[in-house]
Structures are given as C-alpha cells and as structure tokens.
C-alpha cells in the first residue's frame with residue numbers, strides 16, 4: 001500500500017503525504033499551487049469552470065480526459081498527469097491554437113468560463129482529428145457560459161480541428177513519451 005500520492009502536475013513531479021480524504025484537486029491547484037487559471041464557479045461539478053485534463057496509462061496507452069477539479073479528490077490522482085490551462089502557453093507566450101481559435105471566433109466575453117472551455121476543447125482536440133458537430137457538443141456539455149450563446153465556441157472547435165498545426169507545437173504531444181516513462185515509474 002502507498003503512503004504517498006505521486007503524480008505529475010504540468011511538468012513537475014509531486015509527492016504528497018497526509019492528504020485529507022476530502023481534499024479536492026481544485027483547492028490544491030488554487031490554494032496550494034496558486035494555479036488560478038483554473039476557476040471556481042459552482043464548486044459542485046455543474047459549471048465546468050474548473051475543468052482540467054487528467055492523463056493516465058491504460059493498456060500502455062496514455063489517455064487524457066477532461067475532469068471537474070472541484071469534485072475530483074486528490075486520493076484518485078496517483079500515477080496521473082494533471083494538466084492545467086497554464087501548461088498551454090507556448091515558450092514565447094504564444095496562445096495555443098485552441099485558445100487562438102476562441103479569440104478568432106469571439107468565443108470569450110467576460111472570460112470566466114473560458115479556461116474551462118479551453119481545457120474541454122483541448123481534450124477533444126487531442127482525442128479526435130475532425131470531430132462532428134455532435135461530438136463537439138458532447139465534449140462541451142459540462143461547460144456553462146452565460147455570455148456567448150455557445151455558437152462562437154462551437155465555431156472555435158470547428159476552426160481548430162481544421163487547421164491542425166505541427167504536433168511539435170503542442171506541449172502534450174511534444175512530451176508524450178517522456179510523460180509515459182515517468183508515469184510507468186510511478187506505477188512500479
């Protein structure tokens with residue numbers, strides 16, 4: 001039995017002991033790590049403002065899923081890769097194509113929901129090359145926006161799926177084999 005929880009947060013190895021059973025990933029990110037790009041809205045799994053990606057190995061394959069950090073307990077994160085919106089910025093501060101598509105399509109107004117939408121769209125972008133309208137709507141069904149009426153956000157998802165740039169641009173594609181090796185070591 002493990003007496004600690006080990007996972008990767010963006011690029012950093014994290015080891016935690018003494019984690020309260022009720023401690024959420026959202027509180028850890030915002031209060032302990034000051035990663036405040038991940039927002040707190042409803043705090044009960046309904047609005048998607050707190051969406052992050054969690055990657056784990058299954059059958060030797062690394063797969064990322066979008067999760068609500070406000071209802072994800074820390075105890076479930078052993079041997080995973082937690083990815084927040086801060087990890088998307090390019091080395092020169094350039095926006096990720098998913099973020100740029102939201103800008104181009106006017107998919108952000110007050111902006112509170114935007115990091116959550118970015119992460120859900122990013123999860124879809126990683127998983128599916130040319131998603132259908134139905135697949136886009138399904139990927140976004142856990143994210144609420146009070147301002148945009150959703151259509152510009154769906155257009156952004158369509159736009160970014162068309163113009164897939166070099167995978168070397170993307171931080172998770174670039175570091176995939178290294179992350180797989182690190183997760184294997186944590187599982188051992």
Ligand code: FES
Pocket residue numbers: 039040041042043044045046047048049050051068069070071
């Ligand atoms: S804060 Fe609303 S789903 Fe997490």
Ligand code: FES
Pocket residue numbers: 107108109110111112113114144145146147148
């Ligand atoms: S842009 Fe304001 S809630 Fe979505």
